[in-house]
Amino acid sequence: MLKTIHVAWREFCSTVLTKGFIIGVLMTPVFILIVAGGIALVTRLPKPRLTGSVAVIDQAGGVAERIQSRFSKEAVEREHRAITEKVTAAMKEKAAIAGVSEQQADMAAGLATSQLIGKADLAVEVLAPDTDVSKAKAGLADVDVHDKARDPNARIALAVVPLGAIRADDKAAGGAGDNGAGEGGTKKYADFEVFTAPRVDPDIQRGIEIKVAAAIVDARIAADPRVQSAGLTPEQVRALVSEPEGKMLTVTKTGDKKGIGELQMLIPMAFMLLLLMSVMTGGQYLLTTTVEEKASRVMEVLLSAVSPMQLMVGKICGQMCVGLLILLVYSGAGVGGLAVFKYMHILNPMLLVYLVLFFFIAFFIIASMMAAAGSAVSEMREAQTLMSPIMVIIMLPWLLWMPISRSPNSLFSTVMSFVPGINPFVMMIRLCGSEPPPTWQIPVSILIGLLSVLFCAWAAAKIFRIGVLMYGKPPNLRTLIRWVRMA
Amino acid sequence: MPDAIVARKLRKTFGPKLAVSDLDFNIPQGSLCGVIGPNGAGKTTTIRMIMSIIFPDSGELSVLGKPSAVESKDRIGYLPEERGLYKKMRVGAFLTYMAKLKGVDPGAASKKSSDWLERTDLPGVARKRCEELSKGMQQKVQFIAAVIHEPELLILDEVFSGLDPVNRRLMRELIEEQSRAGRTILFSTHGMYDAEQLCDRILMIHRGQKVLDCTLGEIRARFDPRTIVAETLDGASIDAAERLRSLPGVESVEPGKGSLTLRLAEGADVPEIFGRLALACPMRRIELKQVTLEDVFIDLVQASGETLRREDLQSADAPPRPSGRAEEPAHA
Numbered sequence: 119m120l121k122t123i124h125v126a127w128r129e130f131c132s133t134v135l136t137k138g139f140i141i142g143v144l145m146t147p148v149f150i151l152i153v154a155g156g157i158a159l160v161t162r163l164p165k166p167r168l169t170g171s172v173a174v175i176d177q178a179g180g181v182a183e184r185i186q187s188r189f190s191k192e193a194v195e196r197e198h199r200a201i202t203e204k205v206t207a208a209m210k211e212k213a214a215i216a217g218v219s220e221q222q223a224d225m226a227a228g229l230a231t232s233q234l235i236g237k238a239d240l241a242v243e244v245l246a247p248d249t250d251v252s253k254a255k256a257g258l259a260d261v262d263v264h265d266k267a268r269d270p271n272a273r274i275a276l277a278v279v280p281l282g283a284i285r286a287d288d289k290a291a292g293g294a295g296d297n298g299a300g301e302g303g304t305k306k307y308a309d310f311e312v313f314t315a316p317r318v319d320p321d322i323q324r325g326i327e328i329k330v331a332a333a334i335v336d337a338r339i340a341a342d343p344r345v346q347s348a349g350l351t352p353e354q355v356r357a358l359v360s361e362p363e364g365k366m367l368t369v370t371k372t373g374d375k376k377g378i379g380e381l382q383m384l385i386p387m388a389f390m391l392l393l394l395m396s397v398m399t400g401g402q403y404l405l406t407t408t409v410e411e412k413a414s415r416v417m418e419v420l421l422s423a424v425s426p427m428q429l430m431v432g433k434i435c436g437q438m439c440v441g442l443l444i445l446l447v448y449s450g451a452g453v454g455g456l457a458v459f460k461y462m463h464i465l466n467p468m469l470l471v472y473l474v475l476f477f478f479i480a481f482f483i484i485a486s487m488m489a490a491a492g493s494a495v496s497e498m499r500e501a502q503t504l505m506s507p508i509m510v511i512i513m514l515p516w517l518l519w520m521p522i523s524r525s526p527n528s529l530f531s532t533v534m535s536f537v538p539g540i541n542p543f544v545m546m547i548r549l550c551g552s553e554p555p556p557t558w559q560i561p562v563s564i565l566i567g568l569l570s571v572l573f574c575a576w577a578a579a580k581i582f583r584i585g586v587l588m589y590g591k592p593p594n595l596r597t598l599i600r601w602v603r604m605a
Numbered sequence: 606m607p608d609a610i611v612a613r614k615l616r617k618t619f620g621p622k623l624a625v626s627d628l629d630f631n632i633p634q635g636s637l638c639g640v641i642g643p644n645g646a647g648k649t650t651t652i653r654m655i656m657s658i659i660f661p662d663s664g665e666l667s668v669l670g671k672p673s674a675v676e677s678k679d680r681i682g683y684l685p686e687e688r689g690l691y692k693k694m695r696v697g698a699f700l701t702y703m704a705k706l707k708g709v710d711p712g713a714a715s716k717k718s719s720d721w722l723e724r725t726d727l728p729g730v731a732r733k734r735c736e737e738l739s740k741g742m743q744q745k746v747q748f749i750a751a752v753i754h755e756p757e758l759l760i761l762d763e764v765f766s767g768l769d770p771v772n773r774r775l776m777r778e779l780i781e782e783q784s785r786a787g788r789t790i791l792f793s794t795h796g797m798y799d800a801e802q803l804c805d806r807i808l809m810i811h812r813g814q815k816v817l818d819c820t821l822g823e824i825r826a827r828f829d830p831r832t833i834v835a836e837t838l839d840g841a842s843i844d845a846a847e848r849l850r851s852l853p854g855v856e857s858v859e860p861g862k863g864s865l866t867l868r869l870a871e872g873a874d875v876p877e878i879f880g881r882l883a884l885a886c887p888m889r890r891i892e893l894k895q896v897t898l899e900d901v902f903i904d905l906v907q908a909s910g911e912t913l914r915r916e917d918l919q920s921a922d923a924p925p926r927p928s929g930r931a932e933e934p935a936h937a
Contacts, residue, residue: 121705121706132691132693410692411691414690414692415685415687415689416689417687418685418686418688419683419685419688419750421685422658422678422683422751423679423706423707425678587653587658589687
């Protein structure tokens, strides 16, 4: 027993205390967190507000004033207020579900809003409609928007509204660009152009584009004789054509819940990945170290001190700890992330218990196969031929993930939950889904899992005992089966 | 004294191949026994069966009074033929690990490993990775791993293979030291010279069967020497050869490089012939050639119908030995 622990401890240390493991496995989530945090920090850094003017060449007429009013201080403030209200309302709604205080929701809303609202104070400079566009935009290339010493009213953008943007008659449309007359009586309008100085923030560019586009649409509506004769304002027309938003609610036995769709969908995927990754990393290391012990001929030296059974059990237990460590690090990072962003409510703690339980089942099955495959060959290259059953177990969850998470209680899903080898993965996907499987299926699946663990461990022990001292031609699967039946 | 190892009618087959058949032998406690035999004779199979790494198809084994070595693994030190080290592991850590696996108290294990490294002239390698060591140093480390727990029985499989003469001597010294400390040692080799230098007992296996099992003295007595090397003052002239051939009891005379090799007739009186030789011609040197293990080995192998050529036996790791009569099958 003590010897098995010594073997397990060495196996664990020699795997974990390597640069490859620390960087590849443990540091990866840390790196991701650092990078994500860094990006968040950088985007939150207050940037100097951009000042300058947007020149407008209004060839259509009636648009320039509307652009001016859209860029006016009052209009910008009104827009900011609207965004803030909308974001705050959304945050409060989520906060109510998540059970977070309103203050926190307000704070979150403030943060989110600061990302959305404009970062520029722009004035509008109206140029004569017949101004030469190429001359007007010529100076833009020389403007350095980040130069603090430059004239704060310097031109940083030029918007050109062609005649066809408002009046969609064939001639104007044809002359303005490639937009011809549409079909069925409706006509197509021409697009407009915005030229900006180099290195203007894309968000600001987008802001200019949106405002100009909105001004053009307002001008179009106002110029339309039908709207005029009906006595409608552009705002009324916009209100008429705006599309309503639908509220998505999931009906459950405990009441209607507003779905947090995307995250809920990700959970089965995340759990399956966690399970697969921790099991496979441990299993892969087990194969590598076993083959290495054979290739470096250290195997028989070890067998002078421990029995093959002690060695195999020790190695499997050592790698099990490696797998558990990975599981702990990644699921810890995941749970931590959910806790920080107040999403803990979407995670049922029982799922973590099942995760560990199914980890043991899946790990022992894979590890037994890996130990058997590793013991039977003398080189890593030869192990590939024996890996096919293991590859099936690894690949199937990927293929099954979509059909099972779409219909977790279909006949197909139920059958797959009882197939030895892949059942831990299938069951994990189903348990994380929106419709939990019938209660009786869980213990049955676990029982099948335990039985397959016993079988795999028994077969692996037989193969391991014979395989560890076999050198030369690598055995094929049939030979392995013979070894199992022989001893 | 009880026997450390007792084997009765051991038999092992690998598929259709008979590796060991009806092997009986006793290894007395405290003896230093060499297992010799040509390649593929069944030495390693026998040793693995003693170690309970593989199990005999039939027959009985008793190791240190127990039916299986598994029960007394911590009292046995084993250096397998296929031996290696963890390439990336540090030497000190490896020896400490092996000591712990062999039941040495974890607290004492690291002290023991550093003591042993000092003793075997390997100070300062404890922090080195195993792959950084030379082959000779690796062999020493493996030897330490086998004896670090001070076993009563030491089993060394092909212990001299791959060693240069300096390390070969060092290994012999290490083994002798263990033997002086009262340990029972069983080692296999096909280097006859090493066996002859070290063993007090020889077990020879050929084609899975025991062909010889006795002490070195018994071998010498049994394989009565009948070869005399005579170096005459006149440089082994043809005249001298003729004169010696005519002496009673001398069967044949072969001229060699500056000396003559005389083969004696069956039952010839050796001291009497020595006198006659000295009278027949002026001699610089007259020597009764001692039978070597190699001669015995080849005799036995060839007697059993194996047509082994000398080169096969004089493998790279066996130093060449002067011997004038191995080419011919002698008396059996």
